[in-house]
Amino acid sequence: MQTSLLPGKKKALLVTVIVLPALFLYGFKLFSTEQEWINWGNRFLNESYDPTVEPKLKKYEITLTTDHFIRLRKTYQQGKQEYYSFNLQRFAGLDYLPGKAETDTLQMKTQTDDIIIQTYQDPQGDVDSMATHWEIPVKKLSPQRLDSLKEALTFLKSKGL
Structure with missing residues (x-):
């Protein structure tokens, strides 16, 4: 007499059939979300940076x-x-400093001297140093865009652990 799967094996098969695809989809969603934040962050930084x-x-x-x-x-x-x-794992905060005319400043802060600053081909000499904050000139930002940037950096910081 041939028996079908034992109750324990049925349970294991059911868990495998249901849980593995769910884990795959959940994992894919996390990766997709992380990549979306990175893409958004790049677009934000490039659109907002003020080289003028x-x-x-x-x-x-x-x-x-x-x-x-x-x-x-x-x-x-x-x-x-x-x-x-x-590295965003060292990210400690973000300040928005109003400036003159159309330019403001984003001030990125880290926990300690975690920001690498290097100069090359500088007539005054090449310099390697570290800092706890970095000021980036940006075009005027709405509060919503600034909040989105903070959310993206915080999210990516948590993914770097």
Whole structure:
């Protein structure tokens, strides 16, 4: 006499059939959400950054990376480069400082001296230093966009653990 699956095996099969696809979909949703925050953060930083504050700036690249770093590389007309970087795991806060005309400042804060600042090809000498805050010139921001940025950085900080 052949028997069907034992009750314990039926339960295990049912759990496997229901739980594994749910875990896959849930995990995919988390990854998708994280990538969406990274994409949104990159769009926000690039749309909001105000390079007009530095007239000698030739080009800049600001990026929120998939490994949760915010990086800014600035190249000036005479070849000098400045590089700023920090991992969001060290993110401690964000202040919005009103400025003149159309430009304001985002002040990123870290727990300790976690922001890397480097200069290259600087006539006054190349410098490597660390800081606890970093001021980024931005175009005027609405409170809603600022809140969204705080939410994105906080979310990504929690994912870096």
